[in-house]
Amino acid sequence: MKNQNGYVDSFRRLIQCPTISDSGHEYFEAFHKTLQEEFPHAFAACEKISLGRDVLLLKWKGKASDRPVVLMAHQDVVPAEGGDWECDPFSATVIGDKIYGRGTIDCKNTLFCTIQAVDELIESGFTPEQDIYLSYSDCEENSGPGAEMARDWFKEHGVRPNVVIDEGGAIIKKAEKYMAKDAAMVGILEKGYADVRIIARGKGGHSSQPPKNTPLARLGAFVNYVEKHSVFKPKMSAPAKAMVLGLADVLKPGLKGLAKLAGHMGCLTAYLAPRLNVHYGAPMFKSTVVFTMCDGATAPNVIPQEAWVNANVRVSPVDSVEKCVAKLAKIAKKFDCEVQLGNHREASPMADLTGDGYTQFAAAIKKTYPDVEVVPYYMFGGTDCRTMQEIATTAIRCTPCRLSIEQLGGMHAANENIDVSSLGExxxxxxNFLESYK
Ligand SMILES: [Zn+2]
Structure with a gap:
């Protein structure tokens, strides 16, 4: 069995494989070879299910198959160009008590810790009560089909997972000023998503004789209007309430009462929070919109006949894609623009906090980390988990790994790093989760 140093060496080897999304099959092939060397028991005992691409699906046969568990992660990482890296992002350099590198927290840590746990349990002769699957997509970061390929296999084989666990929340180390304890942020749902193209048309023409109200001017006015006004109304939702009340349990005594009150004063909290804090308050209590892409004429001296901007909308569980698009369309009309709905999906269902999937997950956190409080976490971003959620009873988005707020900032950024000690934990x-899962 590996000790702490063994974990570090093994984990570093995974980071040293530059499995950037769509970088090429050879990188993923080399990664798979490394996995087989590092986790020989898992690969010897599990059935390897071929799905195509470089997706990895391993099945560890349990005593029963009616309530299986799927542990998810992704093999691919985002590029690491630019930024102020202190070391080569694929060297997995250890500096002090931290390992630096692309993928250390998003999310080769999830991949390493799940397969290492399985490898150790197999080595010790343990047989799980239920079938356990390890499902690792090769293309999560660019919204590729890996997770769907795995879901389709489960569907075709009539396997209905009872619990699916994927990346998402983490254990946030306490910010001394506000928190009395570390908080395990357990992702219980993710917001919906919609790309809405706002299109303005005109007659075009030569830029030396410009008319008024050209397409880009109307789009500019529209964008300004939407940014200045609160287009989507704030509302308290069940996951936001669960998170605020959960956070109350980790805050220092003075703030605890305030958070409890905020959780129970639904409308007022939802109204005030986005005004007090745009970064967290707005996404937690309302659907949000931001403009991400645009295009106009094909040459600098041409007035465009058509120009567009992309509005990226994150849909609150108490809104719907349809409602949000209708709202934008109404405003767009005032500026003589049209809307066109692109990629979209509704918010995922919320995990049942009293269901056995969530409670068994929370119990394993308590057992492993007696000092940590479990907090339901309302996720603003998206994960592969939503794909598997379609066929699972409970979906949980969390890797219980201790990270500071500063470390979370390294996700998709320079100097992504993880504590050496967090791997073993x-x-x-x-x-603990797999041993106690029934
Ligand atoms: Zn990720």
Whole structure:
């Protein structure tokens, strides 16, 4: 069995494989070879299910198959160009008590800790009560089909997972000023998503004789209007309330009462929070919109006949894609613009906090980390988990790995890093979960 140093060496080897999304099959092939060397027991005992691409799906046969567990992660990472890296992002350099590198927290830590836990349990002769699957997509970061390929296999084979666990929340180390304890942020749902193209048309023409109200001017006015006004109304939702009340349990005594009150004063909290804090308050209590792409004429001296901007909308569970698009369309009309709905999906269903999937997950956190409080976490971004959620009873988005707020800032950024000590803790968590899962 590996000790702490063994974990570090093994984890570093995974980081040293530059599995950037769509970088090429050879990189993923080399990664798979490394996995087989590092986790020989898992690969010997599990059935390897071929799905195509470089997607990895491993099945560890349990005593029963009616309530299986799927542990998800992704093999691919985002590029690491630019930024102020202190070391080569694929060297997995250890500096002090931290390992630096692309993928250390998004999310080769999840992949390492899940397969390491399985490898150790197999080595010790343990047989799980239920079938356990390890499902690792090769293309999560660019919204590729990996997770769908795995979901389709489950569907075709009539396997209905009872619990699916994927990346998402983490254990946030306490900010001394506000928090009395570390908080395990357990993702219970994710917001919906919609790309809405706002299109303005005109007659075009030569830029030397410009008319008024050209397409880009109307789009500019529209964008300004939407940014200045609160287009989507704030509302308290069940996951936001669960999170605020959960956070109350980790805050220092003075703030605890305030958070409890905020959780129970639905409308007022939802109204005030986005005004007090745009970064967290707005996404937690309302649907949000931001403009991300645009295009106009094909040459600098041409007035466009058509120009567009993309509005990226994150849909609150108390709104719907349809409602949000209708709202934007109404405003767009005032500026003589049209809307066109692109990629979209509704918010995912919320995990049942009293269901056995969530409670068993929370119990394993308590067992592994007695000092940590479990907090339901309302996720603003998206994960592969939503794909598997379609066929699962409970979907949980969390890797219980201790990270500071500063470390979370390294996700998709320079100097992504993880604490050496967190690897062993998270492996223990997954072992505890799998050993006690019924
Ligand atoms: Zn990720």
């Amino acid at each position: 998270t492996v223990s968590f997954f072992k």
